[in-house]
Amino acid sequence: MKFYMAPLEGITGHVFRRTFHACFGGMDQYFIPFIKPNQHGHLSSRERQDVLPENNTGMCAVPQILTNSAEDFVRTAYKLRKYGYREVNLNLGCPSRTVVTKGRGSGFLAFPEELDRFLEQIFEKTELEISVKTRIGKDSPEEFERLLEIYNRYPLKELIIHPRIQQDFYKNHPNWEVFGEACVKSRNPVCYNGDLFSVEAYRRFTKNFPNVERVMLGRGILMNPGLLGEIREGRCMEKQTLRRFHDQLYEEYQQVLPGAKTILFKMKELWGFLASVFTNHASYAKKIKKAERLHVYEAAVEALFAEQELQNVFFGK
Numbered sequence: 001m002k003f004y005m006a007p008l009e010g011i012t013g014h015v016f017r018r019t020f021h022a023c024f025g026g027m028d029q030y031f032i033p034f035i036k037p038n039q040h041g042h043l044s045s046r047e048r049q050d051v052l053p054e055n056n057t058g059m060c061a062v063p064q065i066l067t068n069s070a071e072d073f074v075r076t077a078y079k080l081r082k083y084g085y086r087e088v089n090l091n092l093g094c095p096s097r098t099v100v101t102k103g104r105g106s107g108f109l110a111f112p113e114e115l116d117r118f119l120e121q122i123f124e125k126t127e128l129e130i131s132v133k134t135r136i137g138k139d140s141p142e143e144f145e146r147l148l149e150i151y152n153r154y155p156l157k158e159l160i161i162h163p164r165i166q167q168d169f170y171k172n173h174p175n176w177e178v179f180g181e182a183c184v185k186s187r188n189p190v191c192y193n194g195d196l197f198s199v200e201a202y203r204r205f206t207k208n209f210p211n212v213e214r215v216m217l218g219r220g221i222l223m224n225p226g227l228l229g230e231i232r233e234g235r236c237m238e239k240q241t242l243r244r245f246h247d248q249l250y251e252e253y254q255q256v257l258p259g260a261k262t263i264l265f266k267m268k269e270l271w272g273f274l275a276s277v278f279t280n281h282a283s284y285a286k287k288i289k290k291a292e293r294l295h296v297y298e299a300a301v302e303a304l305f306a307e308q309e310l311q312n313v314f315f316g317k
Contacts, residue, residue: 001206003228004160006193006218007031007064007089007133011269013046014055015252020221021059023245026228030056031133031216034064034091037072043079053084064089064133068103068114070121077126085128087157092134095166100138106166109147110138116150123154131157133193133216138166141178148185156188160216163194170219176208183209196220199230222273239310242277246301260294267297278308 005012005020005027017030035047049055051063063080065088067073077088092115094105101107108115122130132151137143143165151159163179164172174194183190191214196202198220205215220227225245226237249270253263268289275285284304291297 002028002191002214003231004028004191004214004216005030005221006216007033007091008218008222009033009094011222014050014052015256016249017059017061018055018057019245019249019252020225023241023248024225024229026232027059029060029062031089032056032061032063034066034094035076036066037069037076041072041075043076051080051083051085061085062087062089062131064091066091066094066099066104068108068118070118070125073118073122074125077122077128077130081128087129087131088126089131089133089160090122092132093160093162095135095164095169100166106135106138109135109143109166112143112146112150115147116153119150119154129157130154131160133160133162135166136161136163136175136178136182141165141175144178144182148182152185152187154188158189158191158214159186160191160193160214163192180209183212189214191216193218197223198227202231219273222270224277225274237277237310239305242310243305263294264291264297275304277310278304279311280308284308 003026005017010033012030012033021027021030032050035043035051038044043051063085065073065076067076073090080088091105092108094100096105099105099107103111134147134151137147159182161179161182163175164170179192190212192205192209192212193216196205196215196217202215206212217227224230224237225242229235229237250267253266257263257266271285271288275281275288278284281304284300287300288297288304291300
């Protein structure tokens with residue numbers, strides 16, 4: 001089985017990826033949160049830092065592009081090729097309303113004829129390999145039959161499927177029936193993404209889909225950074241490893257982010273997922289969330305690590 005880290009906007013940037021790779025490793029590929037081409041054709045400061053080769057040393061990183069303009073996609077892919085990348089991923093999965101209302105991300109799925117023309121153009125003009133990360137439709141799972149017909153016309157590096165529709169956001173259960181049909185009918189290699197939050201969930205998935213050879217982990221890794229080690233090696237994450245991961249991440253954010261408010265926002269966002277890996281975590285998580293000074297935050301984290309243990313077995317919902 002190959003394991004990929006999902007591109008989670010605002011969270012799995014180069015600092016997170018580099019720190020995770022140093023402390024836990026094991027990922028076969030790390031997908032970089034999306035680049036959103038602008039009218040001037042320039043990468044933003046965040047996007048440039050994310051794709052710089054020196055910020056992705058020792059790992060296989062794949063940039064992702066969010067656009068419905070073939071011209072913008074091709075132009076951005078050309079820049080990424082100059083950085084040394086050989087693959088680029090197309091984002092057809094983001095469910096954010098601000099993205100969808102502009103016909104991008106999973107909003108693009110509502111326009112299959114336009115999507116088909118878009119894919120024809122980018123495959124004709126892009127020298128990089130192209131993979132696609134998609135949902136199964138915007139409004140209904142029935143849309144995916146038509147979408148898969150379109151995907152099958154092109155030589156995708158792989159088709160990464162999050163089997164929810166846009167309107168689900170991250171609610172409801174992933175639609176394994178539609179995913180199963182895709183496994184049978186797709187002419188391109190298929191990767192699964194969605195709600196693999198625990199070893200038990202992973203085992204249920206592999207039991208139902210024994211022929212799938214690629215999975216993408218997102219929120220499950222944020223909830224339990226040691227999840228991949230549990231899956232692959234049957235070993236639970238050690239608290240000292242998690243502490244090292246936290247401390248390195250916190251230290252690097254202090255070096256690259258402007259001001260305590262921004263640093264705290266980043267760390268609180270992570271703790272919104274991570275806290276539940278500890279026993280009796282609720283009161284500590286509340287103190288972390290309320291912290292408005294770095295020293296207050298540090299004290300709350302210190303208390304959590306000192307006074308609580310990691311769950312022996314992590315059960316995701």
